[in-house]
Amino acid sequence: MRTRLAIKLHTVLEQYFPERRLFLRSEDDTRFIRLRPSTQLIAFMGGSLIIAWTIIATAILLMDSIGSGNFREQARRDQQTYEQRLNNLSDERDVRTEEALAAQNRFNSALSQISAMQSELLASESRRRELETGIEVIQSTLRRTMKERETALAHTSNLENSANQSATAGSGGAPLGNDMMDALSSVLAQTAAERDQVIADAEEALKAVKEMELELALMEEKNDQIFRQLEDAMTISVEPLEKMFTAAGMDTKSLLNEVRRGYNGRGGPLMPLAFSTKGGELTKETLRANDLLDQLDELNMYRIAAETLPLDSPLKSAFRYTSGFGMRWGRMHNGTDFAAKHGTPIYSTADGVVIHADWLSGYGRLIKIKHEYGIETRYAHLAKIRVKVGQRVSRGEQIGDMGNSGRSTGTHLHYEIRKNGRAVNAMKFIKAGRNVF
Structure with a gap:
């Protein structure tokens, strides 16, 4: 086959x-x-x-x-x-910077205005107390004058009755002496003059009371206007800060409590107003002033928190984002990558203490800075480290230079923010800070 x-x-x-x-x-x-x-x-x-x-x-x-x-x-x-995109980002960054500077100026202006209005409010309150005291004194004087007037009128009536009785007795009996008549006339004239003076004093006192009541009403209206301006200023100042911390993923209530625990000293102009002109319950104006002082204290706490949280950008020169927070190539990327020229200055994003400034595995040259409220920032792949462990740094202080050390494919900065040891999205803090600073 x-x-x-x-x-x-x-x-x-x-x-x-x-x-x-x-x-x-x-x-x-x-x-x-x-x-x-x-x-x-x-x-x-x-x-x-x-x-x-x-x-x-x-x-x-x-x-x-x-x-x-x-x-x-x-x-x-x-x-x-x-x-073109890089140029647009640079232009947008410049616009954001100008907006941040304008917002900072508005914030400082609002604080100055609040301070001036608070001083004016305290002066107005003191003036109102003086007016109330003056009115009480005038009313007391008026009551005493009215009593004296009634006494003088009664005395005059008694003298007139005595004169009439003496005249009647003189006509029916022996005639009165000239001396006796002169004395009675003198006493009657003096009594009438005293009566007229008392009436004039009473009228002057009533006029002074009306003037003080008018001045007090004007003062209360002025105080109400100052209160409204202060309340508007507080609203304008506090709301952006609340939005900023909320956008950064922070619980504003717990944040303020932490700030108060660290900055619990009180005194001076922020002490609550506790005076009362009548010795009883606080007046409506005093309660309103205390509410404003509480809001001012809250604004101050927000300001302290804003200065201590990493809400700034680690780069001041031109850069581009190359990788964000989240999953990348099947693995979690805990930071945000910024690419720029080799040697670009890297800045601290908030006040803090350096806890690491050395080589660390894939991070390469790494800087760790510990901030308030359990916040930590990391700056990786640096070409040069300019700080030491234990050194205290301020917001905007240069801490290193951008490089390509460690496990890196090119020159860039790996920037991380960790809260209580857990990595969070750093861009939330940076974007939130742009709304105020």
Whole structure:
């Protein structure tokens, strides 16, 4: 069976590849090489494969050359787009910086206005107490004057009755003496003058009371206007800070409690108003002033928290974001990457104490700074470290230079924020800080 199949296959091959002989002749001998159909088939297939491979390789090279040109053009367009985007980001950063400076100026102006209004309010309250005291004194004097007037009127009436009785007795009996009549007339005239003076004093006292009541009403209206301005200023100042901390993922209530525990000294102008002009319950104005002082104390606590939290950017010069917080290539990326030139200055984002300033595994040259309220910031892949362990740094102080140390594919800064040991999104803090600073 195999022989028949081989014979048939050989017959078919001979039709396309007949047997050939290649003669090799020398001076004294002649030889030949026999090329069987199967050998010719193998040679043909090998040559065909080589030709096909050559055609395919040439096509691939041509396509790659054409594609490279397209890729270069695409890369050029991507670079232009990237440069345009970088310019837009730089312009946006400049605008944000100007807005932050304007917000800071408004914040400082509001604090100055609040301080001035608070002093004016305290002065107005003292003036109101003086007016109330003056009114009470005038009312007391008026009551005493009215009593004296009534006494004088009664005395005058008694003298007139006595004079009438004496005149009646004189007409019925012996005539009164001239001396007695003169004395009675003098006493009556003096009594009438005293009565008129008492009436004039009473009228003056009533007039003074009306004037003081008018002045007190004007003072209360002025105080109400000052209160409204202070309340508006507090609302304008406190709301952006509350939004800022909420945007950063901070619990404002617990944050304020932590700040109060660390800064619990009280005194001076922030002490609650406790005086009362009547010795009883506090007045409406005093309660309103105490509410404002509580809000001012809350504003001060927010200010302290804002100064101690990492709400600033670690870079002041041009940069671009290359990687954010979250999953990357199947692994969690705990920080935010900023790319810029090698040696770009790196700044502390808040006041704190350096707890690490050395090489650490894949981080390369790493700086760790401990801040208030369990916050820690990390600055990795640095080219140079400019601080030491235990050193206290301030917001905006240069702590290192950008580099490519550790497990890094290029020059960049890996910036992390950790709260109670757990990594959080640093961009929330940076974006929140842009709304105020």
